[in-house]
Amino acid sequence: MDRDSLYRESFPIKGDDFERGGEVATRVKGLLQQLGLPRDVIRRLSIANFEAEMNVVMYAREATLEVLVFPDLIRVQVVDRGPGIADIDWAMQEGHSTATEAMRARGFGAGLGLPNIQRNTDEFEVKSDVGVGTTLRYAVHTTSRPKEG
């Protein structure tokens, strides 16, 4: 980290755990509410966190979602161990998905997750090592004008 955060906390996510999918996003939302952040910031981060968490549940083995609080932004990094993403540009396109039929039946796999994260955040970056894992980093500025979600 380039500078010191005001607060940081990590949350483990387990792959394949559809039962508890979304729990981390909910816990992080509670934390952001405790921090008294503007509702728009909480809403955008919650959308991003939920999508990131569900991607881990669907595609990866396990991950850590870390929240870092800075005076002017909230940064989140989701580091997973899993298959990685071979073609990031492809995956970033709306509607592109490798979700299985079963996942679609659960209402996932519309291929909108990653684009949605990007749209709701002010900084966004995906890095991936095929066979090792994926790292997602995104941030929402807390002081800027609300961005359209």
Place this chain on the structure above:
Amino acid sequence: MAEREPAIIADHSLCIGCSACTRVCPTHALRVRDKIVQSKQERCLKCGACIFACKHGALRAHTSTSADLERFKIRVALPSLVLYGQFGEDVRPGQILRAFRSLGFDLACDISWVCEMVATASDAYLTDCRGPWPQISMTCPAVVRLIQLKYPDLIPHLVPIDPPCEVAPRVYRGRLAAEYGVKPSEIGMFYISPCTALVDAIERPLGRRPSSLDGAFSISELYGPLLRALRNSPDSDSDEPVSIRGLRWVMASGEIPGMRNVNSISVKGLQDVTYVLDRIEAGRCYGADFVNAYICSDGCFSGQLTIAGRYSAQRYLHEIMRRIGDSPPVREERVRSLLQTRIFDFDDAIIPQPDSPPAGDLRQAAARQRQKRELWSRLPKRDCGACGAPDCDSLAGDVVDGEAELTDCPFFRLEQLARDAPFSKTAACSTRFAVMACCPHCSTMLTQGPHLEIAAVTPGSERPVRARLSAVVGEMGAKLSGEGPEGTTMQIRCPECGASLESTERCSLCGAPLARLNLRGGGTYQLCSRRGCGGQTISGPCTSEGLVALAGYASDSSQEGS
């Protein structure tokens, strides 16, 4: 009802401080302090989960009284349709309504037609609505309060249509005033409610508009009197017709059968409601247009103020509906014209009421969070509730807010005691716990309920006498029985194997030998062997197996040997 009293009140004389209620509360609104339950009202949804959890009758619904009834010239009961399913399949709605006359009411009005109208009005509203989707019903006030508290962003999703119990008085009051020749204000309209949430919304409306009801009674408190009245009253077959669609609407928890907006779901129980609200907030909503959410696990049939089990009540109502056959539908034009009169409208804005601090200094908030986490990391993370807070996280928050101490946690306090100094009876604990002690030789558990059983031999006597001491630390009068005067040093033995328990250590108070026992799960407990001294020490590392937190243990201080 007294002014703005909450619909759930705690009877402090019945509360034993067991803290069962604190753990079921979905918003962590309850604490046990000084052995008595306390509520953070601003967080309370009035969901009634705590009423179910309390096995001591200390929490109950606060409803109207007969004095409230007497304030009115004409007293009207408006029973929830759930009432119709409480008395079995052979009792018709009309009979139940008539029975209210023996209970001090002038009449009871059926609200099934109002339910049908509310369903039709919702349908009409949804047809013209432009989102945001999905829309969420306001029928369950506990869900609305949950949204105010935790999901303020979802407020625009609420369908601004009041529940039937609020609409019914607007429908009936003027009509009855004309019929009885009294002023509308001389008519008292009392809801017969299945739950505390609807009762509470009368005294403390969700918006600023006052409730159109004058009070409420619970189904459970009127059940007995109604049953008696039903037995004594002759049957008649001139029943007013009820609305089958209205009954169906209640059975389906607000889903709208046979209407345009069939794309609705009903979600019941706190867990499912939270699950769905979380997803709606995250922009994922299953493509449903209308969500009927109820905090109770089976909708209003499982309200905590009902009597018949939810399954039988629904089955009875089903059968009652089958026997009634059909009823003519309410004409939509009529409802549309009523819509113009605004009788369905929830005529106010729902205001967010977040329980988190207002947006402000992020540095300060982050510092608070860090402090809370640091405190939390020092707690045992058992989430046992023995401190009076629902879990370790809540206790840490309470400590940061100056409402509690880390030492409210018995484990924390114990560790501190074990570390700082062996304690004696002069350093009694404010939080109580009991020792689970075994014989170090034969491993027999010597704690029996609230007692510690040992054998004591007076010098010069061969006969061991069984003695019962209190196992409760801090109030342990280790007054050993036996022959000889107070101050006699006894030989303490295991009552099972007879081995001597004498320790190499001596009592810090009187210097007499200590008797040593093992605590289950590690650590030792030693007590002074001199009659009347009561000195004792615990040395760690001990665990929750050996020192059991004592929420709700009866005080048992002056144990004499037997």
